[in-house]
Amino acid sequence: MEIAIIGGGAAGFFAAISAKQHHPDANVTIYEKSAKLLAKVKVSGGGRCNVTHACFNISQLAKFYPRGSKQLKKAFGTFSTQNTVTWFEQRGVKLKTEPDNRMFPVTDDSQTIIDCLIRETVKLGINIKQNFPVSGLHSVSKGYLLKGKDGLTAMAEKVIVTTGGSPKPEGFKWLEQLGHKIETPVPSLFTFNMPHEPIKKLMGLTANHVSVRVQGTKLKEEGPLLITHWGMSGPAILKLSAYGARVLHQLNYNFKIQVNWLGELTEADIQQILSEQAGNHTRKKLQNANPFNIPNRLWDFLLSKIELREDITWGELGKKGHNKLVNILINDIYEVQGKTTFKEEFVTCGGVSLQDIDFNTMQSRKMPGIYFAGEVLDIDGVTGGFNFQAAWTTGYIAGLLK
Secondary structure (H helix, E strand, O other): OEEEEEOOOHHHHHHHHHHHHHOOOOEEEEEOOOOOOOHHHHHHHHHOOOOEEOOOOHHHHHOOOOEOHHHHHHHHOOOOHHHHHHHHHHOOOOEEEOOOOEEEEOOOOHHHHHHHHHHHHHHHOOEEEOOOOOOEEEEEOOEEEEEOHHHOEEEEOEEEEOOOOOOOHHHHHHHHOOOOOEEEEEEEOEEEEOOOOHHHHHOOOEEEEEEEEEOOOOOEEEEEEEEOOOEEEOHHHHHHHHHOHHHHHHOOOEEEEEEEOOOOOOHHHHHHHHHHHHHHOOOOEHHHOOOOOOOHHHHHHHHHHOOOOOOOEHHHOHHHHHHHHHHHHHOEEEEEEOEEEOOOOOEEEEEEOHHHEEOOOOEEOOOOOEEEOHHHEOOEOOOOOHHHHHHHHHHHHHHHOO
């Protein structure tokens, strides 16, 4: 049996290895359009490769996917995070867990993961053809004809498509022509540009637990927030961009956010802390007595934003000043105008509609014998190793060729 894997990324390699292990007599070939294999693996996690996330509860794990959560919950029952860790460790690649639960090879080098995957394909006798972009699939009597460039063709009885995400709908045209519904691709996992906001002068500063809401929508996320020289980033913003990918696209990336800098505290808690501070530190300047777990530079910035005198004391604050302070701490408003891609890890929301795929097998409901895995599907996770975990899981299941 001839098995063709279209795409030489994480999902493609994993699907090829799974296919060869489960069908040892088959002839398995990976077709990669460029001269580079596993290019995204190389740059992921700042060149360290964020292999997966240390979340071993399937229900919890599935919640990290803005799109594909329900379907992946089923798929993780077949190949989970624990399976990923075991798979790599059995092949001599030990993984470590960082404080935020991201998992990396102990070498801190993505080349370790690349070498492991390539070593496995060599050991199993999997063929790899580079510079072979597939521009079309045609159904023939014994399977499918793959159309490449310059008249190059190949035949396969089974095909696994792992071509990754595409920022433009044209990238999915050939799959649409096979009868698949394509969910329009839009960016996910991006940071917020704020060209006119003075807070950018605090670049490099992190607030550890904030809550961010997009005005006029139901979008709200919590987590650390990082101030950058162009605006805002960090887990809270990246999660907001992922879960709100379609909504923010419709807003043309022009909207206002409300930041609660004390996300872990209720308004009643804040009122009480401020009242106690005013009672116990009457003569102290506000600037020198920050009662909250936020950086002092941010505290000074917020005091200046509500135009409090630099030398004002807690005793002088008064009811009006007190209310202004509460408001800026829990309802600070910023204007967003545009987005910036998060590092090199370009992730799209969109791709082959999940309705067209049987997640028990990853086979197309439209074209028998064609399977899908990875980001070519309308699946994406938040940052932290989740997109790779989806690639390993869907690649493994597709390779079963059930």
